[in-house]
Amino acid sequence: MNIYADNAATTKMCRAAIDAMLPYLDEIYGNPSSLHSAGQRANEALTDARRRIAGCLNCDAEEIIFTSGGSEADNQAIVSAARIGERQGKKHIITTAFEHHAVLHTLDRLEREGFEVTLLDVHENGLVTPQQVSDAIRPDTCLVTVMYANNEIGTIQPIKEIGAVCREKNVLFHTDAVQAVGHLNIDVIEQNIDMLSLSAHKFHGPKGIGALYVKKGIRVTNLVEGGMQERGRRAGTENIPAIMGMAAAMENACANIDRNAAVVIRLRDKLIEGLSKIPHSVLNGDASCRLPGNVSFCFEGIEGESLLLLLDDKGVYASSGSACTSGSLDPSHVLLAIGRPHEIAHGSLRLTICEETTEEEIDYMIRAVKDVVGYLRGISPVWRDLVSGKAEFVIE
């Protein structure tokens, strides 16, 4: 059995996305900037895709900028807000300690330029509160950027309320919604969002394409100089096949959000219940305020990398956290942010399922994880010390 349980890293493309792309990889290959009919056909497709994507977020088509993915959208949102702030003498930015590296590393760069960054503490349940944001805002704050849903532990932040605090204090609000779009209902107007990043490959669309929503009136800084594509905000010939695939995947995901969520949440909770029975294990992040497909655990006395390799042998494709940090031996900054000690953060497992996951696969994964955890503990000197009382358990 081969089970793909790493949907937070990337997803399988849906048939609708592939079908929407094919004509644009084949006979409709014009450049949308060309004035001839071949170009105009591509341009019509581009206009249509932009309108449909905007429809899924409840914004206007002109408020959508196509990017190469979530990382670029995050970079552009943050740099744009920083440049606006700079012109007004405001060089303070608020974010959380468990953002994606596309956000944190962009902020590191701005810090080296003289910006000051406040990292909000994340509560043990994986949530930040609107009150924390409110308390951190200063007269020189130019941006609040808080992720919609965390990619490792799946917790969903109170975006609408944080947006309301920012509106009231007249501070720009950006959210990295890469894990949320296509999985949760989003309305940028109702939720007081000024800028939002999304990425197609996290909702069964193609890789290398994403978008940034920017509310009308906010001045955007372009990261790529060149032609006048995207109304001068992002140069380069548009990736029409990918954009068409993204639009189809997004419409498909958004039209089925509630039905898919109901199916996936039931499976998720069954998986959580099964894994919770493993002694000295703990679920990471709030049990209910989390993405439908996210299951994240820490197991005491286990080394995450070995767990992943042995699960791979059993045909289970899982992750220890974010794909971007795997391969490095540093524990996840997300697990450290919610207060997991280093040795516990090393024993993490993330299983992210989707609407195609079956009940049999859930049962198989519960058995496989139990077996592998048991086996690894059996050969672990750390575990021997814990059981013999020479060391103390951290997880009850």
Ligand SMILES: *Cc1c(COP(=O)(O)O)cnc(C)c1O
């Ligand atoms: C995947 C991801 C990104 C990066 O998106 P890419 O399209 O891969 O660049 C950014 N933020 C979050 C929360 C993600 O999960």
